Amino acid sequence: MPPQSQNSTLVDYFIQFFIHDWFASIPIAICGIITLAVAIDRSIYYSRNQRDLSSFIPQIQRDLEQGNLESAGRLSKQLGGLIGLMTEEGLRLIKHHTRNFANAFDISCSLYIRDLEKRLSVLSTIGATAPFLGLFGTVVGVVVTLKLLGEQGGQSQAVVIGVAKALIATGFGLIVAIVAVILNNWFNSVVRNFESDFQIIKLTLLDYINSSNLGSDSLPQRAGQASIQAPQGQYNNGQQYYDPNALQNQPNAQYIQQPNVQMRPAPRAANNQAAPAIGQVPPTQNIIPNLGQPPYQEPPQNTNY
Numbered sequence: 001m002p003p004q005s006q007n008s009t010l011v012d013y014f015i016q017f018f019i020h021d022w023f024a025s026i027p028i029a030i031c032g033i034i035t036l037a038v039a040i041d042r043s044i045y046y047s048r049n050q051r052d053l054s055s056f057i058p059q060i061q062r063d064l065e066q067g068n069l070e071s072a073g074r075l076s077k078q079l080g081g082l083i084g085l086m087t088e089e090g091l092r093l094i095k096h097h098t099r100n101f102a103n104a105f106d107i108s109c110s111l112y113i114r115d116l117e118k119r120l121s122v123l124s125t126i127g128a129t130a131p132f133l134g135l136f137g138t139v140v141g142v143v144v145t146l147k148l149l150g151e152q153g154g155q156s157q158a159v160v161i162g163v164a165k166a167l168i169a170t171g172f173g174l175i176v177a178i179v180a181v182i183l184n185n186w187f188n189s190v191v192r193n194f195e196s197d198f199q200i201i202k203l204t205l206l207d208y209i210n211s212s213n214l215g216s217d218s219l220p221q222r223a224g225q226a227s228i229q230a231p232q233g234q235y236n237n238g239q240q241y242y243d244p245n246a247l248q249n250q251p252n253a254q255y256i257q258q259p260n261v262q263m264r265p266a267p268r269a270a271n272n273q274a275a276p277a278i279g280q281v282p283p284t285q286n287i288i289p290n291l292g293q294p295p296y297q298e299p300p301q302n303t304n305y
Contacts, residue, residue: 017137017168024137024169031126031133032176038119039183046116046190049081053197057204060087064208069094082112086198102202103208109198111186116191123184127177132171141166 018025056079063072076087089108090101097104140143147303 002034013165013168014172017141017165017172021137021141021165021169022132024140028130028137028169028173028176031130034122035126035176035180037182038122040185042119042183046187049194051079051081051083053083053200056083057167057200064204067212074114082116082194083201086112087116087201094205094209098209103204105202105205110196111196113191113195116194120184120187120191123180123187127184129256130177130180132173133172134170137173138166141169143195151201152167163177182275182285188302 018029052077056075060072060075063075073091076084076091078084079087086109090105093101093104093108145159145166148162149159163171214225
């Protein structure tokens with residue numbers, strides 16, 4: 001059979017399959033149209049938001065090193081796309097959510113990633129469903145062919161033609177599924193590239209926060225530590241007393257600068273309990289532990305005998 005005749009035969013088989021086996025051909029055709037629509041939509045969306053970070057990151061790093069957040073914001077707006085929007089959002093979060101910057105940035109990042117992944121689940125569903133639709137059409141076609149074979153009394157040519165027409169349904173479904181799976185994998189790789197770019201922006205802004213000490217507060221209000229102030233001043237004629245065992249109950253106690261005061265630990269009593277001791281106040285200066293407890297004062301002694 002000449003090649004042109006073979007091509008016309010395949011086209012005729014496909015047309016007959018599309019007309020007679022409409023219960024399988026129409027769903028597969030709809031899946032193919034949806035796949036094409038999603039591919040066009042996602043390609044346009046990704047191409048509009050794709051940006052190159054190789055030149056953008058060094059520029060914004062220079063602005064952050066100089067502490068010029070306004071210039072970094074203008075550079076982000078000039079860049080545009082999702083990368084520029086995420087950078088602008090990160091600069092805004094630095095001003096309002098410095099202590100919880102990482103969590104706030106991840107929330108905004110998740111919202112943008114959700115837009116990037118929109119409609120990709122449709123491609124994965126079509127890739128998994130289209131082959132079964134084609135297989136369903138093939139099974140029905142084979143059943144119809146066997147029925148005709150029984151009615152006409154065993155004509156081999158009719159059987160071969162009927163099976164060939166039925167197999168077209170499987171081939172049609174496989175073609176649509178293969179295209180959908182390829183597009184789905186490609187678009188998911190694009191989404192992963194966007195996620196990587198978002199992480200680069202996050203690390204760049206975190207480096208600026210850490211280098212500028214924006215995430216820490218002055219003592220004694222540093223996160224995770226107790227805000228305790230030790231009482232200051234002199235007691236009992238210029239002498240101060242404290243119990244060093246109180247340090248065990250104050251794991252987050254701070255050491256604060258106290259001029260002209262030096263403390264020494266209390267000695268142990270006979271019952272192995274901490275006894276108060278007198279700390280002399282020399283003319284030099286050192287540090288005292290911030291225990292958050294009032295100092296122990298030895299009761300005044302009666303010198304009248």
